[in-house]
Amino acid sequence: MLILIANEKGGVGKTTIAVNLAAMCRLAGKDVLLVDTDRQESANTWAAMRHENEVKPSITCVSKTGKVGYDLVNLAGKYDVVIVDAGGRDSLEMRQSLAICDTCIIPIKPAQFDVWSLSRMAGLIREVAERTERPVNAMAFINGASPNPSVRETQEVKEALKDYAELFPTMESVVTERIAFRKASRDGLGVTELHPSLADAKANLEMISLYQEVFHEKWTTK
Numbered sequence: 001m002l003i004l005i006a007n008e009k010g011g012v013g014k015t016t017i018a019v020n021l022a023a024m025c026r027l028a029g030k031d032v033l034l035v036d037t038d039r040q041e042s043a044n045t046w047a048a049m050r051h052e053n054e055v056k057p058s059i060t061c062v063s064k065t066g067k068v069g070y071d072l073v074n075l076a077g078k079y080d081v082v083i084v085d086a087g088g089r090d091s092l093e094m095r096q097s098l099a100i101c102d103t104c105i106i107p108i109k110p111a112q113f114d115v116w117s118l119s120r121m122a123g124l125i126r127e128v129a130e131r132t133e134r135p136v137n138a139m140a141f142i143n144g145a146s147p148n149p150s151v152r153e154t155q156e157v158k159e160a161l162k163d164y165a166e167l168f169p170t171m172e173s174v175v176t177e178r179i180a181f182r183k184a185s186r187d188g189l190g191v192t193e194l195h196p197s198l199a200d201a202k203a204n205l206e207m208i209s210l211y212q213e214v215f216h217e218k219w220t221t222k
Helices: 014-027 042-052 069-076 092-100 112-132 153-164 179-185 201-215
Strands: 002-005 032-036 060-063 081-085 103-108 138-145 170-176
Touching (some): 002 092, 014 032, 014 042, 014 081, 014 201, 032 069, 042 060, 092 112, 103 112, 112 153, 138 153, 153 170
Parallel strands (some): 002 081, 032 060, 032 081, 103 138, 138 170
16 A cells, blocks of 8 residues: 655645654554655654664665656555655655555645645646546645644634545544654654653544544554
């Protein structure tokens, strides 16, 4: 299964979602490969930190740029799950990944700038689908939502996403901005791997919900 985490808009938390899903896949007993196509190589840095800290289970991460399509197809046949972390811009890597992925997950920040960028992502998906004569199976979800229940931005962005429902329907899962994600990432961990003294039950539940919606299966550790 080839999962692409992508958005033409930067700063929406793609790498955070990619590494957390990769960690959860490994904990669930899946053979997973993390592919970093962003030239900033944040996912690769996370994986290197995981290796340095001798975190188990280990996660393999490779960097791929340029014409990545052929390599991704080959890699997808060797792993249970390949998770591709795309850079925050329209790129050859993103276009080729969109053309071959099984599912594209689009994180959306609940902010006006991100709403304005939706039309560009929609245009990119339409163009790839027309060129390949193959629909892109894409879904959007709210990432980095405010933990303050009085803030209405999340609901406002969900309303805006309805205009793009034919291209990328909105997932039920919402991931909130929480410090636990930063604590986990700095040590090469996913939030579900944090020591109980640092763990955030709400962050865990949100990621479990997202995992189960992406993979259509209950998340259990092996």
